[in-house]
Amino acid sequence: MVCTVRHVLAFLQPCSFGFCHFFFSQEMKLTFQERLKRQKDAVACGMKKLDAKRTEIKKKALTIRNNIERKYEEMRRVLEEDCRTTLSLLEMEEKATVRALDDLIERNCAVFSDIEFQLSEGLVDSEAQSGDTVTELQDRVGQGWLVDRVEDLLRVTDPGLVRLDEVKAEQMLDLTNNLLLFIRSQTPVAKRLLKSCLTEVTLDPNTAHPKLIISPSKDCATFTSVWQEVSDNESRFDTTLNVLSLQSWDSGRHYWEVDVRGKVYWELGLTYPSIPRKGRQENCWLGRKDGSWCVEFFDGDYTAWHGGKSHPLPICTHFDRIGIFCSFPAGLVMFLGEDNMTPLFAFCVGTFTDHLQLALCPGHDLQGSNSQPIKICNAAHAKS
Template sequence: MNSKENVLRPQQHQQHQQHQQHLQRQRDVINYRMKKLAAKQVEITKKSSAVKEKILKKYEDMNRVLDEDLRITLTQLDAEHKAVERLVEEKIEDCYHLSQDLSQRLDNLSAHIAKEAQGIDTEDAETEERICGTLKLTDPDLIQLDEFKNEQLLSFTVNLLLFIRSQVPITKRLFKSYAADVVLDADTAHPKLIISPKGDAATYTDAWQDVPETSSRFDNTLNVISQQGFSEGRLYWEVEVGGKTYWELGLTYPSIPRQGREEDCWLGRGKESWCVEYFNGNYTAWHGGVQHELPLLAGKRFTRIGVCCSFPGGLVCFLGADTMTLLHCFCAGTFTDPLHLALCPGHHNDDTNWNSLKICAASRSATVL
């Protein structure tokens, strides 16, 4: 027995050493990976800062170009205004001198009443001709700004403004390039929801619908999710919320509870989903049961809400799509399952919330600047 133990002990010791060396190598690998990740974090920060700096410079350049164009336009308008103003002053001066001459003539006539009739007639004719000429040349209707050119300038300015508005917010053009088609799954909808035939709208009704009872259907909360699940790339949807006083929008894994405790099935109450809720003028973001009040948005109304997710970035964003106002962003990290779009149109809320939640048709921009 002792001899066997003597043989086993060196073997066990050797195995222990080998295992210890293996763990040390693995630890070294993990430590090296941590260093690489830290370096990647620094690299990402530098790249992000560089991009922000470049974009900031471009906006500064655009502002300089617009400011210079404004300066040139206003300078030209000021020059024309001064020229016309000078012309008016000259005409006023001509009239003033003629008025003075006429006053002098009146004085002279009073002093030389006995002057020869022929001479008087000659001078009167010359004076009448001068008066007519002056009145003709100083007609205010003949003095005009270049209205046609000014209208052209204004038209060009309007066109420039329309063009700029068509390009901004540039984030909208970017997000639109991520637009994805999606159809709501009627088999998941709470029985008090009516799903449109196209699967693009959910409407609350007081009446329970005659629908099959399935394990995929929400039975405690007014939710419906999309048929499609998405697991890669960057995706964006817009949902019409105009005229509503209560709604919830979000993204969820298919594992979100459909039955059971009511709160477990609500969007954002578990780790399976992310959402923004709107109720009577107040916005709240939810994930993992954690509530994020959004007081800066209180009272703001949007007709469309944008929902965006980035699998490479592990990001879930909600935006007021009218103005691309950021409502809330979740840094979700790595997504473990496909994501489904989730909607809750809410109850009638004292007869103020009967409008549908409608998914807008995907519209991708052909070019992203």
């Protein structure tokens, strides 16, 4: 009996193992499928939230844009109405003055006609009375009401007595000019807004490539073909012609301007401190990794770079100054042509994960065509 039971157990054991293995395999497979379904649902939910956020952002931007357009339209209406009122006032005065002159000219014409008539009559008399002298004819014509009428007319129709109120007109012109100066001082709005975020910055010579000369004021970088005798440290770029700012930022809104006039090649932007400094890899170049954002200018063409992806920009203007705006609350990096605040490109980062430093590359001199320095315009220069 024991032997029989043992044999039965021995017979059932492999079956039990196979059954258990099958059971657990099915359970694990079911769990894995459920996990994938949950992940699929989570991704779908995330996509739905992102789509809703995109719709919300576009709606908010449209509302802000419409409000701004309405304000500018209202300003246009106010200015146009003020212009019409001012010109109507001048026109009314002009019409009144011209009308007065027309009346005086008409009176002169009437008297002129009377004089011509009297002269013609006098000439007839002189022909009839050939014995009269010229003096006698003049005395005859000059007698009576006509002489007094002419004298009165000449007295009241002096052109110097009829004139515009030039003092008032000059005051109007002065007020109009003052209004123009005020509007220009307030616009463009973008320039006033960005310059309110202007942040002082200096370059860190310890990060500069040995072929870059950093000015004593630490606001200017110039390429030289001579390798400078500088200390070798971990922070210094040894291949790419870069230099970073001494300061770094991790909050707030900041704006910088860089003078690039006279140059045919440059790169500038923002970077995390973790940007590679050594070697010939493109990772050391601005915008070639996820941790830096830049705009490059070369031979008349602008290109925005980030994460190794290039964005050619359809802009032909050769700007003298480039503005860089960074908003940590919005996770935004924006580049502009400061000359007329032309938007070049904007990167929406979302959330910055580290401090940011300003980064400049003046480029090689390209046989003298790119020998000009690249210069940071701090407060005293940027507001000019």
